[in-house]
Amino acid sequence: MNNDNTITPGPGQYGAWYWCIKVPASVSKNHEIYVYADEIKVTPTGDLLAQGGYRKEFDETPAKPLTVLALAAGKWTAFYVATLLDGSAGAVQHWTGEVER
Numbered sequence: 267m268n269n270d271n272t273i274t275p276g277p278g279q280y281g282a283w284y285w286c287i288k289v290p291a292s293v294s295k296n297h298e299i300y301v302y303a304d305e306i307k308v309t310p311t312g313d314l315l316a317q318g319g320y321r322k323e324f325d326e327t328p329a330k331p332l333t334v335l336a337l338a339a340g341k342w343t344a345f346y347v348a349t350l351l352d353g354s355a356g357a358v359q360h361w362t363g364e365v366e367r
Contacts (some may be wrong), residue, residue, distance in 0.1 A: 281318035286348040301335045312339030
């Protein structure tokens, strides 16, 4: 982000939060997908929808919300807000094998 509140062009323009989605190796070799989105929703059938929208400034509300990533039921196992420093679960204190604080 620039000092004038304008977002540097890239994926960060599509969501206010940085999320990690845990997935099987058939979806991602390292079992993780990182995505910028405003929120994550799980449908009644178990599909995961990362929803956001294009914005030019950090505090702007997207004019047209959209699904920035969708994963079918069974293609994801967990999700959390990730830190920009190392992608770890920022709001989780203990998670054996995932978060070491």
